[in-house]
Amino acid sequence: MGLGSIASRALRSNTLRPGHTNLLRRSIVTTTELRNAEAAQAQPETPPPDLPPRTPVAGARVHFPNPEDAIEVFVDGYPVKIPKGMTVLQACEIAGVDIPRFCYHSRLSIAGNCRMCLVEVEKSPKPVASCAMPALPGMKIKTDTPLAKKAREGVMEFLLMNHPLDCPICDQGGECDLQDQSMAFGSDRGRFTETKRSVVDKNLGPLVKTVMTRCIQCTRCVRFATEIAGVQDLGMLGRGSGEEIGTYVEKLMTSELSGNVIDICPVGALTSKPFAFKARNWELKGTESIDVTDAVGSNIRIDSRGPEVMRVVPRLNEDINEEWISDKTRFFYDGLKRQRLNDPMIRGPDGRFKAVSWRDALAVVAEVIHQVKADEIVGVAGKLSDAESMMALKDFLNKMGSNNVLCEGNGPNPNADLRSGYIMNTSISGLENADVFLLVGTQPRVEAAMVNARIRKTVRATQAKVGYVGPATDLNYDHEHLGTGPQTLSEIAKGSHPFSSTLMNAKNPCIIVGAGIFERDDKDAIFSVVEAIAERAKAVRPDWNGMNVLLLNAAQAAALDLGLVPESDKGIESSKFIYLMGADDVNLEKIPEDAFVVYQGHHGDRSVYRANVILPASAFSEKEGTYVNTEGCAQTTVPAVPTVGDARDDWKIVRALSEVAGVILPYDSLSAIRSRMKTVAPNLVNVDEREPATFSYSLKPESQQKISTTPFKAAVENFYMTDPITRASKVMAQCSALLSKK
C-alpha cells in the first residue's frame, strides 16, 4: 500500500461522515414525488433557502420615507425589503448582488442603453435591463442564471467589437470598468473580422483628454454635463454605429466641474490630460486628505508616487462634496511642484536674498521682533493656513505683547463672536431642503463650486427659486437677478421688492451671504439688513436655519473660531514688524517702507518679493493640519508626500521661533497643540463632524452703520487662480487663459 493511498484514506475518513457517503455515490434516484402527483401537491412551497445575509454593495442603505410603501422582492431567492419605486438594480444592490453596469450611475438619470445590467426575472420572457426596470412586489430576480450570463456575454461581445485593444497604453488601464467586466463576461477570442470603428478625438480643453474610439456610448458624461455641471456642452450625434459623443460644434467644455467626467467615464475615452502617461494607477499611494483651494473642504485622495503628487481624485462624502470635486481641486496639484521655497533666506543689505541656515534666520527674526514696540507687530495668516499654525502664531504674537493677528479674507473688522455669523448654518447637504435661495453678493459658481452644485441639484429637483444680488454673473441654473447693490437688500427687507413675497411664502428660505462682504466698510449694516430679511422670512427657526455665510478660503472659519481678530483696523499701515504666514493676498502697498517683513510659506508668490526673511514651510499635502470648512466641519489633512528642501511645518517654525525669541510656547507636539486648540475652540478637534453654531444672530448688538450704495463686487475674479498654489500651477494658468469667461 503506497503512501498516497494511505493519505487519501485518512482524508476520506475525515471529510466524509457516514451519512453523506451515499450522496457521493452516483446512484439512480427515483423521483417519487413526480410519480405521485397528489403527494407532490400536498408538499408545501419550497421554504426560502437558508442563505447567509449578504452585505449591501458599497454600503447601499435603504431609507423608507413611508413604511407602508415597502415592498418585498426576491433576489436569487433571498428576500429584501425595499421602498416602492426602486429599480431592480437598486434592489439587487441592497441584497448584496453587484450587477455589472456601464451606463447606470446612481447620481445621474437612468439611460438604460448599455444593456450590461441584464437580469432574469421570473415570468418575463426576455432578460430585463435592471437599471431601468422598477421593482414590483414579489418579483423574483435571478442574477446569476445561465440566461443572464449569456445575455451579458452577448452585450460584452458587441461592446468589445468596436473597442480598441489598447489597454496597455490606456490611462484607464487598471481602473477600467470595461476591463474588469470583460474578465467576467468577455470571451477569450473575438468573432469580429471586419475593421473597427474609429472616431475623431474631440478637444474638450486643457483638462480632459479624449480618445473617442474607446467610447462605448454610455452617455454618462452627457448626462453629467447637463444634469450636474449644468452646461449643455456635450451631446450625442449620429445613430447606430455612427453614434458619437461630442460638442456639437468645435468648442471647449467650459464647466468648473468638467474633471468629474474623467471619473464617471467607465472606459478610457475621457481621461485626465495633465495625468496622461504620467503613472499607472497601481503605482500610486493614495492618501485621504482635504482640499484647501476653497472653503468647501472637499474630501480628496492625493495619489502620490515617491515625492511627487501625481493626481487628485475625489472621495465620497455625502455631506460635503458627494463624489465630485471642482476642476481647481483636481488639477491644481502641479502647482505643488513649482516655485517652492526650500531654504530659509535673508535679504542682505544689497537687497539680494541669501540662503541661510534655520538657526541664523530665526535668530535674525527674534532679534528684530524684540527691537520693535509690541503694538507695532502684526501677524497675518494666509488663505491656506491650518488651524494649528494659526493657533501657534496667535499665541506667539500674544506672548510678544501684540494682539494684531488677522487672517486674510476676513476683512478688517471680522465678527468672531457669534459663530453663526460666519458659517453656513444650513450645512451644505441641508441646502437640498431649501425652496427659495437668496444669494447676497456671492457667486457660488466661482467661490465654492461644490456648494453651487448642491444649489443646482436642489433647483433641478424641486424647482427652488433663486434670487441673486450682486454683479451680473452666469449661474448655471435659473435665477432672478434682483439687483447689484445693498439698496436692493433694503427693498427686500422693507417688503417693497417683488422677490420679498416669494421669500416670505417660502417654507425653508435660505439666505447665503458671500464672504466678499467682509471686506466692505458697511459690512455690519449689510448683515443687519440681511438679518432683517431673515427675520421677515422666518429663515431662522428651531427646525430650520437658513442664514448662511459662504466663506472663500480654507483658513477663514478656523481663524475666526480661534479668534484671529486684529485689535485695530489700521494694524498693517502702522506696523514695524509683519509676520506673513502664507499671506499672499495682502495689499503690499499698505505695508510701510521701513517695516520688517517675515514671510513664512511654501510658494514664492507675491509677498516674498517684499519679505526681509523667508522661512520655508510645508504645503497642505505635506503636513497634518486641521481645516474648518464653510459649514463648520473640522477636517484634517494627512501628509501624502515629504516636504521639499529644508521646509518645516508651519506651527513648528513658529514654535522654534518662540524659543529663539525667549517666549517658549508650551507645546511641542501635534497632540499638545491640538489640546491647546481645544481650550480655545473645542470644535476644531471634533474632526469630521459638523459643529452647528449655538447662538443665532439675535444676540448681536444693533449696528449703527449706514449702508453705502456701492454695488457688490465679485469676490473671486479668476476661479482658477485664487491662492499661491493655484497661481504657481501651469494647468491652472492654461485654464484661466482658455476657459474663464472674459
Place this chain on the structure above:
Amino acid sequence: MAGVVRNALKSIREKGLRNFFGELKEEGYLKCLLDGNLLQTKMQNIGATLVGIDKFGNKYYEKFGDTQYGRHRWVEYASKDRYNASQVPPEWHGWLHFITDHTGDELLLLKPSRYGVEHRENLSGEGDEYIYHSKGHSLNPGQRDWTRYQPWKPTKA
C-alpha cells in the same frame, strides 16, 4: 644568442650608444630587471615572428618549433609597467586565444565602420575618476538631479 649580440652591436654602431640605451629603456629592457614576466616575454621574443602590431602598440608574436603548441602565440604589451589582458583589442583577442587563425589586422578589414565603440581597457582599481559611475552616483560628474520640484529663485534684487 650570438645573433642577438651581433644585432645589438650593429645598432650601437648605427645609432650611437646613447640612443641605443634610450631605445633599450623604451622597449622595457630596464623594467625586465624587476619584472620577471616581462623578462620572460622578452626572452621568448628572440627568434619569434612578429605577426602584427595593433593600434595601441601591443606586439603579437608567434613561434613554432621549440614552443609547446597552445603556447605559441603571445603578446608583448605596449605598456611596460601597467599591463593587463584587457588592453588587447577584440580583433586580436580571437587570434591570441586560438579562437581564429585570422590576425587582428585581417579581422579589422571585416569590421563594419558604422558601429563599434573604441576599445577601452578595463580601468577598475585605477581610481574613481576612471571608473564608470551610474547617473545617480555622487561621483558621476554629470549626476542626475532627482529633485521633483522646482525651487523658487530670488531673481529680483
